[in-house]
Structure formats: C-alpha cells, structure tokens
Amino acid sequence: MANPYLCPNCKTNRSRFNLIQQVATPVKIDARSGDLIEQYENNDAGPLHMTYRGPELRVQCATCGLIEEERMFVKRAQQQQ
Template sequence: MTAPYRCPNCKTNRSRFNLIKQEAQSVKIDPHTGDIIQEYSSTTLEPFHLPYNGPSIKVQCATCGLIEDELTFVKFGER
C-alpha cells in the first residue's frame, strides 16, 4: 500500500517503520510430541483446515515498537 503512515501509539512517528512480511505455513502437528506430521499447500488442505486469511504485511513502529496491521497505520496517517 502506498500511503502515509503514522503510529497510533506514539502519535509522532511518520517516517521510521519496520515492515514484517508474513508467510503462512499450513501444517499438521502431532498433539503429543509437537512434531510436524504433514505440510499442506494451499490446494491440498483438508476439509477442517482453514487457509490463512490474515494480512500479508504487519507494520512495527521503529520508535515505540507497536506492531499492528498496515491499515491501522494508514488510517491514522490520514489524520
């Protein structure tokens, strides 16, 4: 997204941010050991395994450390 950001927590930072790219990995884990039993692709998910539908980017304020969705920083930057 190309838009000005502003931190909703410290309210002063408009220029220093860390962009965190999120990459979901769908797995089935053994409930007793925690070992990965199976990895899934987005086309081979089982019926009760929902695909990840969260944001692909999170933003961290490099001044105060707040981490939120990118849209939160964009909406506060509009003010």
C-alpha cells in the same frame, strides 16, 4: 505502500517502520509430541483445515515497537492531515 504512515501509539513517528510479511504455512503436528507430521502444499490441507485469512502485511513502529495492521498506520496519518 503508497500512503503515508503515522504511528497510532506514539503519534510522532512518520518515517521509521518495519514491514512484516506474513506467510502462512499449513502444517499438521502430532498432538502429543509436537513433531511435524505433514506440511501441506498449495493450500491443499483438506476440508478440516481452515486457510489463513489474516493480513499479508503488518507494520511495526521502529520508535515504540507497536505492531498493527497497515491500515491502522494509514488511517492515523489521514486523520492528522
């Protein structure tokens, strides 16, 4: 996080944000009851289980509440310089 941020929604907040670390946990649940059947370790969920490919970090504006990928906040700040 070596780049300045600017909220793309409210366009005023440059200093107050919540950083959200996303940690995916691959699991298998029962289709009927919703109970947890298995939790996979080391991304070894098998060939039918796609691994998470989303962003590791999301940012929430602490002024308006917008949650987006970090790049959206960085790009908005770069456009306003």
